[in-house]
Amino acid sequence: MTTTDMSFAKHEADKLFQRKRLIGFGIPAVIVIYLAYIFFAFDLPGLAGRANLENAVTLASDSWSHKVHVARDNRTGEVQYAVEGERKGRYPQGQRPDWVTGDEIITIDLGADHIVRYLPDNRTEIEIPGFPLITAQAEGRNLTTNLPDDLPGWISASNRRVGITTAQGRITLTGARTEVFNYFPGWELFWFTLDSPYYGHGLGAILFGAQIDPERANISGAVSDWWNNAMWRHKDVAWAIGETILMAFLGTMGAALIALPLAFLAARRFSPVMLLRAATRRLFDFVRGVDALIWTVVLARAFGPGPLTGALAILITDTGTFGKIFSEALENVDQKQFEGVASTGAKPLQRYRFGVIPQVVPVLLAQILYFLESNTRSATIIGAITGGGIGLMLTQAIQTQKDWEEVAYYIVLIVIMVMLMDWFSGWLRSKLIGR
Amino acid sequence: MTDATIDVARQSVDTIQDSYIAQVQRRRLYGGLTLLIFVVLMVSGFHIADERNAGGFWEGLHQIGDYPADVLSEAWQKRAELPGLIAKYFPALVETINIAAVSTLLGAIGGLFLSLLGTRGLARWPRLTPVFRRTSDIMRAVPEIVIALVLIFVVGGGPVPAMIAIAIHTAGALGKMFSEVAENADLKPVEGLASTGATWSQRMLLGVLPQVAPNYVSYALLRFEINIRASAILGFVGAGGIGYELRNAMGWGQGRYDDAAAIFILLFGTIVFFDQLSSRFRNRLTGGLGQ
Structure with a gap:
């Protein structure tokens, strides 16, 4: 190697190091400058003045006491x-x-x-x-x-x-x-209100003790009094959670059902007409881009508040997302299986059923189940806007600004609901596609 | 002799065929049952949702186009004012994007630490890995609206509650995705660095981060797309930005349709723009992986 080569290599290495150094210091510097801009743009110095510590104290103490x-x-x-x-x-x-x-x-x-x-x-x-x-x-x-x-x-x-x-x-x-x-301390009247004959009785006394209310059997009476508790409204809360899960389920599954046939139209391999392919893709991009917020607002005008509106908003938005994901999965399908099925004399529909669907089903199911969990969270938020489900109950409880123990109760229930859906979708995924 | 062998073979073929057909039938039965349950769930679910909704599905179906048509026709009538309205709501849009950007940034930093501390083989305190994993699970499970509403009560409306709420959820979600990437990282550079006496932070910074950075950035960009939508929605419940303006425009009696149209255009354009931008970046970073 000659000296000129060496000096050239050295020069290159120096330049590389300089670039690395620039990136190493430049990116953190940009982040710091951006955060400083946000610090003033969001008026963080003024936040201390606006924050209401008394509210925070009420919230913290009321949520676990009565x-x-x-x-x-x-x-x-x-x-x-x-x-x-x-x-x-x-x-x-x-x-x-x-x-x-x-x-x-x-x-x-x-x-x-x-x-x-x-x-x-x-x-x-x-x-x-x-x-x-x-x-x-x-x-x-x-x-x-x-x-x-x-x-x-x-x-x-x-x-x-x-x-x-x-x-x-x-x-x-x-x-x-x-x-x-x-x-x-504690959530008073969580089990029974004061007018219930079961108030103040322990679990043992209700299950095994003497009959408390002469007209009803202990267990059915206690369950119905608890279920109809006017203070904590267990019945309404259960319905609201059911509505939220229903929104997520209907929206996700409906979107998957609509997106699957459309995805075939958008996949290059199965849809020879360029114009049709492009049109389907733009449709997917459009419904995805409009976003659940705008769909909720638009649909609420047509259908009024309630779980159906939320389910449809999720359905429309996710049709776009699923369509995009599904058509990408279909593009990656192995052609050999399709040809193998065709060589046995299968009709077109049979070719898709046995040559394509078995290949894409694991990918599709994994995505659908993942979205089912994530849509449970979205349904909570959409419910707060459109007026349905546990999201609405939570917003109402927060807006009245006094029943913080109910707010805490709803929050705990929402977190448990989301974690259960997460666990359930993971369990179903491992059952159905074995990983 | 040979007859007997053939006989036995034929019998075993028969049994195999029988059991194969029985298996196929059972599979069909299970498949049919699953499908039936699914259809029943969908139909009854739809009926319950329809019943509990204020307006019915079939009555509402033909009204779907009414509101967009009203908005579009009014916007078309007042199209001369539209650029002015777009300019008027642009600062609110910038606030929404800023909320998404900051919360993605903070969430990514939080998720980075959660993932490194919660991955076996990389953790600073191996005994505490389950703690960090559960922490990120819980942070992921809390919907943004819960934290946002509580914070709005304490610190008042504005971008800060939304920022904190989205950042917490993002940290949990990214913590999980990041740790899936970190689990597959090659440990040899880490061991090599450890043998030179590098501290934990040096090992992570020099041994792990260069391996995982493309995937991490790709996931963070994907989150940024999601967070723009989330910050717009949170605005609608009182946390600043374009969503708040949309609620005001909607709540104005019948609604100020030209304002709503301007906001719809801004929001749609922003979402599509950032989706395209980030998907292009992600493709360059991971060659299409990380979806």
């Missing part, structure tokens, strides 16, 4: 006890939680020596350890209290409204209403 409201209407003097303050969770007449005692003077024991007393004539006494006894008098729309001017952070007070937040519970007082919220 509160029982003890509310006195200061006009009528009537006291009501209700789980989450909902009408469906109200204690029946004459019943109340065991941490409330007294008739003339109602004493609410929040625990750890935090005691609230509802006195006659709309007076209220609040005992909190390490703080002087608070007394309040409600008159018309105003409140008179003995609170000092400089208050700790956990008390907010005006002459209209007083709010006290402690680790044991929350107390709000207004002229019209005095309310105490006592927090407990």
Whole structure:
């Protein structure tokens, strides 16, 4: 090798190294610059101001706990006890939680020596350890209290409204209403509502114990009370999940059924007419490009809200995707089997059935099952837009902004549903095509 | 003697033929049953969906074209304003694309770590591989809308909730696909690097990443296509971008059809453009693999 060759090779190597270095530093630099642009474009510095930490705290604490409201209407003097303050969770007449005692003077024991007393004539006494006894008098729309001017952070007070937040519970007082919220862990009334005779009975007592409701057998009565639970609506939730899975199933399978014959038209090997091939391909590209969002919007105008609209939106979008995938699979089919079947004198339809279908079925099934799982997730989102299934229930629960334990329940159910569909499609795939 | 042998042979041929035919019949029966169950499921499923829908299928079928026709005719009447409207909604489109891009970027980085930490033979802490695998399974299972809605409640509407939600899902999905690629990576360079005393990050950066990079980039591009659609949809439930504008245009009484048409055009064009772009790149990267 001559010196010129050597220096040329060296020069080439230097250039290569320079390029590598440029890529090695250039790509991370571009990413960093882009992220910096996003940092300002998405107004991340302003996010801290907009974020509502109080919402986050409510969300975090409400999702795993429930509160029982003890509310006195200061006009009528009537006291009501209700789980989450909902009408469906109200204690029946004459019943109340065991941490409330007294008739003339109602004493609410929040625990750890935090005691609230509802006195006659709309007076209220609040005992909190390490703080002087608070007394309040409600008159018309105003409140008179003995609170000092400089208050700790956990008390907010005006002459209209007083709010006290402690680790044991929350107390709000207004002229019209005095309310105490006592927090407990767990999802209350998940099994039975208070009006059910089975409330408070354990599983053992229901299965093996004496008959609780004289009119019904224990197990069927308990199951029907649980199923028709007005607070947690197990029946509606089960229907909603069924709807979501139905949307995914109908959409995926319908799309596969429509896309398969069309894919033959789009595959070069089976469709000699160029124009027809190109037209089918453009059709696939078009329905795929329009996207499920636009299809949902368009179809919702024609069919109204519900699972059918969602199923059709998935069906149309996925017809395009499947058509593309299927026609690619058909292009890769081995011609020898097709010819072998043809050599036995098979008719065209038989040639496709025995020469082509067995080759492509594993690929198609794998794709269909993969999409079935992914469409379960899409159906949740589409349901939120078009109004059907568990997606709708989730959006409604989040928009009311108070039933965070229901939101948590739905989220858990959705995640379990998707994971089950994932497992199921994997299991079916291994059963059908053996890998 | 020979008669007996032929007889035996004939018998065994007969039994083989019989059992073959019986097997074929059983297969046909099972195939027919599966088909029957499938048809019953489809038909009854369609009926249930039709029943629970606000409008019926057959009543709605002939109305399918009405809305697009209205939108198109109004857009055609006001076609002079269309370029202006497209320009008006272009920033929202850029936001949607930005959400998709950032979440793909963040998700790919997260998926990279999840896949390397969750692949046997490559993991930094081999005992913890199941933990990282389950983490990516759960992240993959949570639909974007769940995280997005909760975050919208906490930090308010805008692109950030959508970005975080899509990034989490992307990290889980890419974590799984990446680790399938990483499992097939050749371990010899890693061992060679280990013998020189390279740290884990050096082994991954120099031994594994050059092998898997084409496939990883290809999968990330595929995700980017999916994420553009996802970020448009999330906008519709309140997380910024073109989807949010679409909801506003739709919700305006009867709907402002010319605005909706402009948004449809933008969205359609964007999706087709990025699909073509990314499929061209992917073909160059993997020669058509990685589909």
